[in-house]
Amino acid sequence: MDKYLVKNTMISNNDKEKLKEKIVSWACLSIRPFTIVEDCGFNDLIRESINIGQKYTGDIDVEHLLPTANTVRNNVRKAAENYRSVLIPLLQSQADAGVLCIIPDLWSDKHRKICYIGLSCSFVNDRFQSVAIDLCCGEYDEMDKTGKSVYLSIRKQLTMFGLEYYFDNKKLLFMSDRGSNIIKALEGHDVLFCFGHRINNVLQRAFYQTGPKQDKQANNGLAVTPVKRRIDIQDTSDEELDSDVEDIYKRPSPSRHHEATIILSKLPNEPKELLGVIVVSKSLVKYVKLTGLNKEIQDSHGVALQQ
Numbered sequence: 001m002d003k004y005l006v007k008n009t010m011i012s013n014n015d016k017e018k019l020k021e022k023i024v025s026w027a028c029l030s031i032r033p034f035t036i037v038e039d040c041g042f043n044d045l046i047r048e049s050i051n052i053g054q055k056y057t058g059d060i061d062v063e064h065l066l067p068t069a070n071t072v073r074n075n076v077r078k079a080a081e082n083y084r085s086v087l088i089p090l091l092q093s094q095a096d097a098g099v100l101c102i103i104p105d106l107w108s109d110k111h112r113k114i115c116y117i118g119l120s121c122s123f124v125n126d127r128f129q130s131v132a133i134d135l136c137c138g139e140y141d142e143m144d145k146t147g148k149s150v151y152l153s154i155r156k157q158l159t160m161f162g163l164e165y166y167f168d169n170k171k172l173l174f175m176s177d178r179g180s181n182i183i184k185a186l187e188g189h190d191v192l193f194c195f196g197h198r199i200n201n202v203l204q205r206a207f208y209q210t211g212p213k214q215d216k217q218a219n220n221g222l223a224v225t226p227v228k229r230r231i232d233i234q235d236t237s238d239e240e241l242d243s244d245v246e247d248i249y250k251r252p253s254p255s256r257h258h259e260a261t262i263i264l265s266k267l268p269n270e271p272k273e274l275l276g277v278i279v280v281s282k283s284l285v286k287y288v289k290l291t292g293l294n295k296e297i298q299d300s301h302g303v304a305l306q307q
Contacts, residue, residue, distance in 0.1 A: 023037060040296060040299075040300075041296070052065070084160060084161060087133065087135075087161060088161055088162045091121065091161050091162070091163060092162055092163070092166075094123045094125075095163060095166040095171060095172060098171065098173075099123045099124060099173075100121060100123050100163075100166075100172055100173065101121060101122050101123060101172075101173040101174065101175055101192075102119060102120075102121050102135075102158070102163075102172050102173070102174050102175075103119070103120045103121065103122065103174070103175045103176065104117065104118070104119050104150075104154050104157075104174070104176055104182060104186075105117070105118045105119075105120075105176070105177075105289075106140060106145070106150070106179070106181075106182070107286060114139055115139065115140035115145070116137060116138065116139060116140055116290070117137075117138065117139075117140045117150075117153050117154070117157065118134070118136065118137040118138075118289055119135040119136050119137075119154070119157050119158070120132065120133060120134045120135055120289075120294075120304070121133050121135055122175075132294075132298070132303070132304040133304075134289070134292070134294045134295065134304065135157070135161060136157050136160065137289060137290070137292070138157075140153055141153075145181050146181060146184070147180075147181050147182075147183070147184025147185045147187070148184075148185070149181075150181045150182055150184070150185035151184075151185035151186075154167070154185060154186075155167055155168075158172075170188055170189050170190075172189065172190075173189075173190050173191075173192070174186050174189050174190065174191045174192070175191070175192045175193075175194060176191060176192075176193065176194065177193065177194050177197040178193050178194075178197065178198070178201075200278055200282070203274070203275060203278065207264060207267060207271055207275060208264060208275075284305070285305045288305045289305070
């Protein structure tokens with residue numbers, strides 16, 4: 001209604017150009033993504049800054065207006081505590097009803113060499129609406145990635161939401177990939193394994209392969225002894241291959257399964273495109289989870305992305 005009744009102020013082209021130059025300089029000097037101007041949070045910040053500026057007639061000290069980095073960090077912690085206090089009774093009520101599903105995930109930042117653990121949850125509320133919530137994402141600070149250490153890390157994260165009782169008494173549902181350490185950590189719990197990971201592993205087994213290695217003695221004119229084929233798997237997360245997938249593709253027969261021994265460069269275009277979509281999709285989901293974009297997606301009435 002306001003956009004039809006309220007007349008927007010016309011901004012001169014000169015002012016637009018000045019703002020454009022400032023944004024370009026900021027993006028280049030601070031190495032910011034160009035899409036930051038499309039971010040809803042950035043637009044809210046600009047809108048609020050304009051509203052504040054309209055209240056004052058004199059010059060405004062920007063450094064005095066903007067909070068420091070320490071202030072932002074402290075307020076983020078307070079906001080997280082407030083959100084957790086709101087979520088705790090909701091999550092506990094769903095756990096009491098036996099419908100709370102927790103989705104843990106482990107992955108590594110190959111550039112910073114830091115491991116992360118993230119937890120999200122999903123359930124269907126009393127209005128028969130599917131609800132997905134990103135609970136937490138932080139550095140994995142255990143000594144190793146054994147099943148026991150992963151168990152302790154998951155429990156530590158769940159404790160922040162008052163769910164340790166349900167975890168200890170195995171009253172939570174879990175969904176995860178088939179990483180051996182996560183399987184060991186969730187031993188005794190009701191676990192559903194991600195179907196998408198299984199399809200991905202099957203396709204990797206089928207297509208990401210190299211030809212048989214040649215024995216080093218071949219260079220000396222001796223008989224060549226064929227060795228087992230080596231599977232090159234592109235690492236996109238910390239999960240290991242499905243045990244049942246390994247049973248299916250453990251020893252592919254070249255005479256019966258030609259597609260199982262083909263090298264990547266000889267693949268037809270259609271399988272290449274499919275594999276490319278899978279790799280890009282998993283990278284996109286990981287980026288969304290790392291940057292916390294799922295919250296903005298949910299605020300825009302979208303569906304949260306999950307691995």
